[in-house]
Amino acid sequence: MTIKDVAEYSGVSISTISRVLNNHPDVREEVRAKVLAAIKELHYVPNSSARDLVKTQSDAIGIVVRGVENPFLTSVISSIEKAISNAGYTMVIHQIGTEDDEVSAGAGLVRSKRLCGLILLGGRFDYTPGQTATIEVPFVCCTYTNSFGSLDKKSYSSVFIDDYAEAYKAVKLLIENGHRKIAILLGATDDHSISELRYKGYCDALSDAGIEFDESLIERTQGYSMKKAYDSTKRLYARRDDFTALFAISDSMGIAAIKALHNLGVRVPDDCSVIAIDGIEVSKYTIPALTTLIQPRKLIGHEAVRILVDVIKGKKNCQLRVETELRIGETVAPPK
Amino acid sequence: MTIKDVAEYSGVSISTISRVLNNHPDVREEVRAKVLAAIKELHYVPNSSARDLVKTQSDAIGIVVRGVENPFLTSVISSIEKAISNAGYTMVIHQIGTEDDEVSAGAGLVRSKRLCGLILLGGRFDYTPGQTATIEVPFVCCTYTNSFGSLDKKSYSSVFIDDYAEAYKAVKLLIENGHRKIAILLGATDDHSISELRYKGYCDALSDAGIEFDESLIERTQGYSMKKAYDSTKRLYARRDDFTALFAISDSMGIAAIKALHNLGVRVPDDCSVIAIDGIEVSKYTIPALTTLIQPRKLIGHEAVRILVDVIKGKKNCQLRVETELRIGETVAPPK
DNA sequence: TTGAAAGCGCTAACAT
DNA sequence: ATGTTAGCGCTTTCAA
Numbered sequence: 001m002t003i004k005d006v007a008e009y010s011g012v013s014i015s016t017i018s019r020v021l022n023n024h025p026d027v028r029e030e031v032r033a034k035v036l037a038a039i040k041e042l043h044y045v046p047n048s049s050a051r052d053l054v055k056t057q058s059d060a061i062g063i064v065v066r067g068v069e070n071p072f073l074t075s076v077i078s079s080i081e082k083a084i085s086n087a088g089y090t091m092v093i094h095q096i097g098t099e100d101d102e103v104s105a106g107a108g109l110v111r112s113k114r115l116c117g118l119i120l121l122g123g124r125f126d127y128t129p130g131q132t133a134t135i136e137v138p139f140v141c142c143t144y145t146n147s148f149g150s151l152d153k154k155s156y157s158s159v160f161i162d163d164y165a166e167a168y169k170a171v172k173l174l175i176e177n178g179h180r181k182i183a184i185l186l187g188a189t190d191d192h193s194i195s196e197l198r199y200k201g202y203c204d205a206l207s208d209a210g211i212e213f214d215e216s217l218i219e220r221t222q223g224y225s226m227k228k229a230y231d232s233t234k235r236l237y238a239r240r241d242d243f244t245a246l247f248a249i250s251d252s253m254g255i256a257a258i259k260a261l262h263n264l265g266v267r268v269p270d271d272c273s274v275i276a277i278d279g280i281e282v283s284k285y286t287i288p289a290l291t292t293l294i295q296p297r298k299l300i301g302h303e304a305v306r307i308l309v310d311v312i313k314g315k316k317n318c319q320l321r322v323e324t325e326l327r328i329g330e331t332v333a334p335p336k
Numbered sequence: 337m338t339i340k341d342v343a344e345y346s347g348v349s350i351s352t353i354s355r356v357l358n359n360h361p362d363v364r365e366e367v368r369a370k371v372l373a374a375i376k377e378l379h380y381v382p383n384s385s386a387r388d389l390v391k392t393q394s395d396a397i398g399i400v401v402r403g404v405e406n407p408f409l410t411s412v413i414s415s416i417e418k419a420i421s422n423a424g425y426t427m428v429i430h431q432i433g434t435e436d437d438e439v440s441a442g443a444g445l446v447r448s449k450r451l452c453g454l455i456l457l458g459g460r461f462d463y464t465p466g467q468t469a470t471i472e473v474p475f476v477c478c479t480y481t482n483s484f485g486s487l488d489k490k491s492y493s494s495v496f497i498d499d500y501a502e503a504y505k506a507v508k509l510l511i512e513n514g515h516r517k518i519a520i521l522l523g524a525t526d527d528h529s530i531s532e533l534r535y536k537g538y539c540d541a542l543s544d545a546g547i548e549f550d551e552s553l554i555e556r557t558q559g560y561s562m563k564k565a566y567d568s569t570k571r572l573y574a575r576r577d578d579f580t581a582l583f584a585i586s587d588s589m590g591i592a593a594i595k596a597l598h599n600l601g602v603r604v605p606d607d608c609s610v611i612a613i614d615g616i617e618v619s620k621y622t623i624p625a626l627t628t629l630i631q632p633r634k635l636i637g638h639e640a641v642r643i644l645v646d647v648i649k650g651k652k653n654c655q656l657r658v659e660t661e662l663r664i665g666e667t668v669a670p671p672k
Numbered sequence: 673t674t675g676a677a678a679g680c681g682c683t684a685a686c687a688t
Numbered sequence: 689a690t691g692t693t694a695g696c697g698c699t700t701t702c703a704a
Contacts, residue, residue, distance in 0.1 A: 001447075002680090002681055002682085003681065003682065004681080012690075012691085013690065013691045013692075014681090014682080014683095014691090014692095015683085015684085015690070015691060015692075015693095016689085016690060016691080017682095018682065018683060018684085019683095019689095019690085021682090021683095022683080026689055026690085027689070027690085028689060028690090031689085031690085043447075043470070045444055045447035045448045046448065046681085046682075047389070047447075047448070047450060047680085047681050047682070048385075048448050048449055048450075048682095049384075049385045049386075049388035049389040049394065049449075049450055049680085049681080049682090050385075050389050050680070050681035050682040050683085050696090051681080051682060051683075052385035052682095052696090053383070053385040053386050053389050053680090053681080053682075053683095053696045053697065053698085054681085054682050054683045054684080054695075054696045055682085055683070055684095055696080056696065056697095058385065067414065069410060069411055069414045071407060071410075071618075074405060074407070074410050075405055078403065078405045078431070081429075081431045082431075085431075090428075090430075091429065091430075091431075092426075092428060092429075093417075093427065093428075093429045094426075094427075095414070095417045095418070095421075108381055111337075111381035111383075112381050112382065112383070112384050113384055113385075114383060114384075114385055134379070226617055226618065226620075226621055230621065252618070255618060255621050255622075256621050258621075258623070259621040259622075259623060259625075262623050281562055282407075282562065282588070282591060282618050284562075285562055285566065285591050285592050285594075285595040286591075286595070286622055286623070287594070287595060287598050287622070287623050289595075338696090338697055338698085339697060339698065340697080348674080348675085349674070349675045349676075350675090350676095350697090350698080350699095351674070351675060351676080351677095351699085351700080352673090352674065352675080353698095354698065354699060354700085355673095355674090355699095357698090357699095358699080362673055362674085363673075363674085364673060364674090367673085367674085382697085382698075383696085383697055383698070384698095385696085385697080385698090386680090386696070386697035386698040386699090387697080387698055387699075388680090388698095389680050389681065389682085389696090389697080389698070389699095390679075390680045390697085390698050390699045390700080391680080391698085391699070392680065392681095
């Protein structure tokens with residue numbers, strides 16, 4: 001079933017079919033209707049490989065994501081997909097492993113699939129122009145930006161929250177509740193990524209409040225899984241059982257931490273407050289409900305696509321910072 | 337950067353390049369090495385549109401999923417993606433809306449992208465041969481099977497749990513704990529889908545235990561979101577505050593139900609036991625941890641891909657039933 | 673073992 | 689307004 005079959009069936013040339021398919025204006029209404037009917041009757045669907053081949057670019061936008069299991073990223077993917085469909089593009093998802101490099105994976109995907117744009121969902125914050133030059137099409141960093149890198153602002157787009165400031169805000173909230181011994185549960189403090197930025201926010205919030213830095217309250221997990229967060233919290237508690245509040249850099253980690261504290265006999269929030277950042281749906285339903293800074297996931301996804309499509313169409317790149325919103329749950333209270 | 341550039345660069349014809357690219361044996365080792373080096377130096381990546389065009393079929397497997405936000409399906413997607421990559425194929429995800437039809441969406445995707453296979457992730461259980469005939473390539477129903485339809489077993493594959501039997505098992509566990517007034521939280525009882533099957537398992541488990549059916553213990557939600565499940569549980573409780581156990585047809589719904597009960601002052605499991613089916617990660621970390629039947633998500637994803645690839649390569653379709661595993665949490669106890 | 677050449681299905685000049 | 693035709697980049701006969 002090709003364009004040729006449709007042409008023969010409706011008694012016109014393939015160019016006319018192609019024109020109808022691409023909504024060209026110069027087709028007689030009568031003919032257009034006839035062709036449309038033929039397409040429908042024959043259940044004809046254009047071969048996008050052929051289309052992409054001749055147009056030397058497809059209508060596909062690629063998403064590169066490190067694991068689709070992160071519940072926060074998952075909901076962003078969902079809104080990205082909707083936005084991509086609405087904009088008339090199609091989406092190609094490529095999942096990479098923990099050690100893979102998203103830039104080279106993305107660049108390969110672009111070339112192989114002739115993508116017209118790329119969204120890097122989560123990723124490193126320290127790209128250099130040399131690395132991203134291989135991408136060849138507009139790309140947007142989604143949920144992060146090039147904080148530690150040397151990219152020219154004109155060469156990429158991003159949609160992100162200010163990780164430093166939001167972490168600062170979260171920790172400040174704990175301080176305002178009267179906490180001084182505040183622990184932090186994070187991935188690493190030198191990964192040039194989300195974890196490091198939120199760590200800095202934590203440090204500065206403490207320092208601005210005149211609270212002395214205490215290395216033993218810093219708990220670094222290997223990775224961001226709930227399992228690791230759970231184990232780490234127990235390790236932290238074994239070392240220090242006197243902290244009255246905990247800042248977890250993600251909701252998932254916060255939920256696991258609460259469970260660990262609970263199993264250790266520490267009541268949340270009576271004995272220990274917990275705050276996190278992300279605002280995934282399930283943390284509204286945990287007992288106690290997690291107090292967290294909600295990232296506007298829908299907005300982030302939609303804006304990433306809107307910006308990307310704009311850039312594809314010739315507009316300029318831009319960096320868009322969005323704000324979180326505090327969701328007051330049941331895990332923050334003044335210390336006893 | 338095309339095959340022609342590589343040919344000129346390495347001083348051979350494009351046919352030779354193509355042979356190297358496709359691992360044809362009849363290329364002199366020396367030449368092969370030279371070509372491989374050229375490919376590397378030029379960072380050449382074949383244009384898959386052109387490949388797909390000439391081969392009239394791509395190496396892409398499509399996934400059609402209704403919403404990627406369901407945490408259970410998400411983890412299945414993750415394992416599917418890994419398996420597809422490992423098998424040397426690429427994955428195209430297509431997300432559809434609540435009202436869209438996965439079969440026609442899949443059929444369109446197959447034609448448009450010239451897919452070599454299709455995975456329907458979640459979906460209706462009542463396809464007819466006429467509907468699925470439009471799909472044209474091997475497909476596998478993942479996490480469900482054609483329980484209510486009229487498909488010839490030779491015409492499709494599936495990987496699924498026995499929803500009826502697993503629900504029966506869950507409810508039986510509650511009965512064995514001494515419960516008689518057991519409520520159920522589900523989507524619908526006549527949707528010819530997972531909800532209806534699990535409902536039947538619930539009914540039969542009760543009936544086999546000599547417990548009379550009680551319509552007022554059946555709570556139907558509109559959709560499967562946590563919000564709906566939460567509200568529904570409150571509605572159920574307003575109607576009947578004397579049930580001692582609740583069977584939720586999914587973990588997400590179970591977690592939301594526990595929260596609703598908690599907010600109503602009902603202690604889980606002291607006043608009311610809760611059991612669910614799915615076994616998503618977070619339900620291990622809720623307080624109390626959810627008792628649930630774990631679906632083998634990794635296995636389901638891998639097997640779906642394995643079977644699909646087998647069928648693509650000429651083997652026969654098959655229906656594979658997998659078993660759940662009970663994860664004893666903290667939400668089931670005998671009634672007081 | 674290698675090269676030349678014919679398409680795969682489509683779009684976009686160009687021609688009518 | 690419609691048809692003709694030259695490729696897009698690749699694979700695959702067919703020849704050499």
